[in-house]
Amino acid sequence: MGVFTPTALLSLPGWGSFLLTVLTIAGIYSLLTLGLNIHYGYTGLINFGHVAFFAAGAYTAALLTVPPPAQVSGAEYVFGLNLPMPLGLPISLVAAAVVGGLLATLIGATSVRLGSHYLAVATFALAGIFGSVLENEAWLTNGSFGLNSVPKPGRAAMSADTWAVAYFVFVVVVLVVVAFVLSRLTGSPFGRLLKGVRESEDAAQMLGKNTIRVKLTSFAIGGAVAGLAGGLYAHYVGSVVVQQFVPAVTFTVWAALLLGGVASNTGAVFGAFLLVGFRESTRFLTNIYDSLLASLPTVAADALRLAVEPLPDHASFVPSLRFVVIGLLIVLVIRYRPEGVFGDPNEIDAIGEED
Amino acid sequence: MSRDSSESDAAAGVTRSDSDAPLLEVDDVVKRFGGLTAIDHASFGVEAESITGLIGPNGAGKSTLFNCVTGMLTPDSGAVRLAGEDVQDLPPNRIAQRGLGRTFQTPKIFRGMSVRENLAFAARGQTGERPISALVRPGTVGSEEADIRERVDDTLAFLSLDHLAEEYASGLSGGQRKLLELGRVLMLDPEIILLDEPMAGVNPSLADDLLDRLHELNDRGRTILLIEHDMDLVMNHCDRVVVLHNGQTLASGPPSIVQEDERVVEAYLGGFENA
Numbered sequence: 013m014g015v016f017t018p019t020a021l022l023s024l025p026g027w028g029s030f031l032l033t034v035l036t037i038a039g040i041y042s043l044l045t046l047g048l049n050i051h052y053g054y055t056g057l058i059n060f061g062h063v064a065f066f067a068a069g070a071y072t073a074a075l076l077t078v079p080p081p082a083q084v085s086g087a088e089y090v091f092g093l094n095l096p097m098p099l100g101l102p103i104s105l106v107a108a109a110v111v112g113g114l115l116a117t118l119i120g121a122t123s124v125r126l127g128s129h130y131l132a133v134a135t136f137a138l139a140g141i142f143g144s145v146l147e148n149e150a151w152l153t154n155g156s157f158g159l160n161s162v163p164k165p166g167r168a169a170m171s172a173d174t175w176a177v178a179y180f181v182f183v184v185v186v187l188v189v190v191a192f193v194l195s196r197l198t199g200s201p202f203g204r205l206l207k208g209v210r211e212s213e214d215a216a217q218m219l220g221k222n223t224i225r226v227k228l229t230s231f232a233i234g235g236a237v238a239g240l241a242g243g244l245y246a247h248y249v250g251s252v253v254v255q256q257f258v259p260a261v262t263f264t265v266w267a268a269l270l271l272g273g274v275a276s277n278t279g280a281v282f283g284a285f286l287l288v289g290f291r292e293s294t295r296f297l298t299n300i301y302d303s304l305l306a307s308l309p310t311v312a313a314d315a316l317r318l319a320v321e322p323l324p325d326h327a328s329f330v331p332s333l334r335f336v337v338i339g340l341l342i343v344l345v346i347r348y349r350p351e352g353v354f355g356d357p358n359e360i361d362a363i364g365e366e367d
Numbered sequence: 368m369s370r371d372s373s374e375s376d377a378a379a380g381v382t383r384s385d386s387d388a389p390l391l392e393v394d395d396v397v398k399r400f401g402g403l404t405a406i407d408h409a410s411f412g413v414e415a416e417s418i419t420g421l422i423g424p425n426g427a428g429k430s431t432l433f434n435c436v437t438g439m440l441t442p443d444s445g446a447v448r449l450a451g452e453d454v455q456d457l458p459p460n461r462i463a464q465r466g467l468g469r470t471f472q473t474p475k476i477f478r479g480m481s482v483r484e485n486l487a488f489a490a491r492g493q494t495g496e497r498p499i500s501a502l503v504r505p506g507t508v509g510s511e512e513a514d515i516r517e518r519v520d521d522t523l524a525f526l527s528l529d530h531l532a533e534e535y536a537s538g539l540s541g542g543q544r545k546l547l548e549l550g551r552v553l554m555l556d557p558e559i560i561l562l563d564e565p566m567a568g569v570n571p572s573l574a575d576d577l578l579d580r581l582h583e584l585n586d587r588g589r590t591i592l593l594i595e596h597d598m599d600l601v602m603n604h605c606d607r608v609v610v611l612h613n614g615q616t617l618a619s620g621p622p623s624i625v626q627e628d629e630r631v632v633e634a635y636l637g638g639f640e641n642a
Contacts, residue, residue: 196501196502197498200495200501201493201494202501205496208488211477212475212476214439215471215477215551217463218469219460219552220463220464220489221496222458358479359479361479
């Protein structure tokens with residue numbers, strides 16, 4: 013990242029702003045992955061409903077800052093607090109984190125007594141229910157149209173490019189602060205408590221620890237971080253729509269965590285940047301291919317054309333192949349480096365096992 | 368184990384109000400699983416500062432009884448009293464906080480944590496276990512951690528595990544895992560320790576070591592209740608023996624008396640005198 017100074021980026025409007033978008037989204041996904049790492053990496057909770065906390069944060073931030081419905085044509089929602097920007101931003105983000113944490117505590121309270129794999133099913137289902145609620149309670153969420161006037165803080169005061177750089181820097185600052193706080197937590201006796209519950213709940217109970225409370229606390233912290241990510245996302249994209257919060261988000265975050273390294277905060281951030289970077293950059297493989305054909309000498313272009321000849325000639329072939337590659341990547345990591353890039357193989361020895 | 372704290376523990380044991388009530392009392396406990404009655408009106412007491420052996424054939428209900436006493440199972444009827452107070456309806460963590468520690472037949476160690484972390488986990492009353500305190504009270508947490516570290520070092524030395532302090536627990540042998548689990552229980556600093564087959568799978572020289580450690584703990588005032596299959600061990604090392612058969616307490620008392628009990632000989636020790 014150090015190579016790309018803001019000025020260099022600004023002088024490269026096409027690729028520069030694309031790269032900036034990818035990095036900003038990757039920063040937000042890093043927060044999501046850090047949150048899941050608290051759940052799974054440190055506490056062993058298999059949470060397949062992570063996207064719900066992300067959505068809860070995004071909708072909270074949106075509802076606090078969108079203009080009231082009277083000012084928006086065709087609005088179905090009845091509530092928009094219209095907090096002024098950029099001063100309302102901290103309130104909006106804190107509220108997003110709080111609501112994400114509360115939802116996580118609520119979902120946790122209903123399902124945290126379940127064993128690891130049942131917990132996965134329960135959280136997946138509850139996240140699905142939450143998604144349906146968001147879609148159907150149009151009075152609150154404007155239904156499937158979503159809330160599309162979420163303010164971008166400070167955007168009015170600067171150009172689009174400058175704002176993109178400024179917001180990216182803001183996301184990085186938030187990420188660094190959150191990563192620092194989480195590292196302090198996971199390195200403290202509290203982190204030790206989480207890990208013990210992950211390793212053996214029976215043993216932790218017999219040593220006097222209230223494991224239900226520990227797991228709920230873990231749920232709340234990870235959910236709050238995901239909620240914060242949702243708030244950042246809402247103010248970055250400027251709109252919040254249910255279609256953004258599909259289960260695929262949860263599994264992208266899982267993939268990032270597994271690739272980067274379970275129970276490693278560095279790994280979580282690395283995995284998120286790797287996965288989002290890969291997912292977004294390969295989106296334009298076809299364009300790269302076309303411009304290569306145009307710019308290469310005829311012989312080389314012909315050779316390239318010949319090389320891709322056997323592949324199906326379909327517009328959606330390359331884009332859908334990206335997900336195959338991500339899947340392949342996960343298979344390879346699980347097979348050859350199950351602890352991920354930054355994980356410690358000793359730490360994941362017993363993770364996810366029943367007592 | 369720090370000498371100072373153990374001596375004060377022993378002193379506390381001596382000055383404990385010597386009412387006749389046993390430290391741990393199992394009173395008419397029944398536990399059924401569907402149609403199977405695993406514990407059938409079992410009653411016995413464990414005297415403070417004794418080493419009591421719980422014996423019985425396979426399937427007699429020994430481990431189930433341990434689970435009822437430690438709160439992992441709730442008895443269908445009857446009472447479990449710890450230091451005179453009913454605990455049968457409390458969750459395991461609350462019973463543990465009242466001074467009861469246990470080990471498992473197959474050690475449930477924290478494999479993905481270092482030996483040192485395994486022990487430090489068990490210390491009671493850690494301020495840093497609350498996330499907010501962990502962040503905003505680094506001074507308190509730091510000094511507590513220093514104390515815990517000292518206690519961990521003492522405990523590791525006591526169990527001759529000190530050379531393994533920084534190893535991941537997953538790398539330990541079966542016998543070392545038993546020792547680690549015992550060390551973890553000691554960090555909890557309980558009044559009474561329940562050991563589920565502490566010698567099973569431990570090589571003979573380590574087993575002798577372990578026995579020495581148990582006697583040492585007992586000398587320092589800890590009460591020990593253990594499940595064991597090795598009759599020589601039970602008869603030679605326990606002050607009292609409780610015999611469980613088909614979920615019922617068949618007999619209890621000093622080994623020499625229990626050994627002579629006709630029903631016990633018939634039910635369980637039939638081969639013992641010839642062995």
